[in-house]
Amino acid sequence: MKKSKIILFILAFIIWIFLNWKPDWQHLLVGFFIAVFVSYITGxxxxxxxxxxxxxxxxxxxxxxxxxxxLWECVKANFDVAYRVIHPALPINPGIVKVKTSLKTDTGLTFLANSITLMPGTLVVDVNREEGVLYxxxxxxxxxxxxxxxxxxxxxxEKILKKIFE
Amino acid sequence: MNDLIGFILISIGLVFDLLGCVGLVRLPDAYNRLQAATKCVTMGTCSILFGTLLVIGFTAAGMKVILCMIFLILTSPVASHAIARGSHKSGVKLWEGSVCDAYAEDNK
Known part of the structure; x- marks a missing residue:
């Protein structure tokens, strides 16, 4: 648990520096105390x-x-949506399907759902963690x-995320 | 040179944002509209922000632009996910041309 607090402290401090570019010592001092406070409470x-x-x-x-x-899938998704929107006949064939996943961790599932949502033509509606099912x-x-x-x-x-987050 | 690439990226972003809005009007139901809105707005807005970064450089505003891009990519799919789930739970119907609805079948 202590490691989690330290990591959150570092991240919060980096975000503070980004928000107060360029850094000088007064900003850094205030940011240090705020990052300590944040990581103490929610770390x-x-x-x-x-x-x-x-x-x-x-x-x-x-x-x-x-x-x-x-990024490549994201660009492809945009051209896909643009094509469907511009096409006069509106070539869509929508529906909600069920897919299986073998990822178990919170971070892995979050990244999988976000990636699927930004992929061409798909949007995650719900996740069932017990059965490993995405709608x-x-x-x-x-x-x-x-x-x-x-x-x-x-x-x-899934193959890539399994190597990163499992 | 950076300025030129920046302005090109801003124009591309504007085009995709516009197409996202057209999709919001043309597509038939809430879920299809969410698809258009999420994808085009995420990518279009990121493109605009990145173009802005190239034009203004790593100044005070430029660093905030980087933060905005990261948070936009992380949060906009989550928001659309929440809207889709909420609207399905509160009984918004799929378009009548839809092929299947596994979510409704499993939650009877």
């Missing part, structure tokens, strides 16, 4: 498994596998089957 809630931050391979995967794929609104339903939908929507990000 226990921030990170439960601090040991995963020690592994440098996780940062490597995050920076060089997750972020490029995420996804799909603007162009290609398959109502759980397994096939899982393969199309979830698999790519």
């Amino acid at each position: 226990d809630l921030f990170i439960y498994r601090a040991y995963i931050l020690k592994n440098p391979l996780r940062y490597w995967y995050f920076a060089f596998y997750y972020i490029p794929i995420f 996804v609104h799909w603007i162009d339903v290609k398959s109502k089957d759980v397994e096939a939908a899982t393969k199309i929507i979830v698999e790519r990000f």
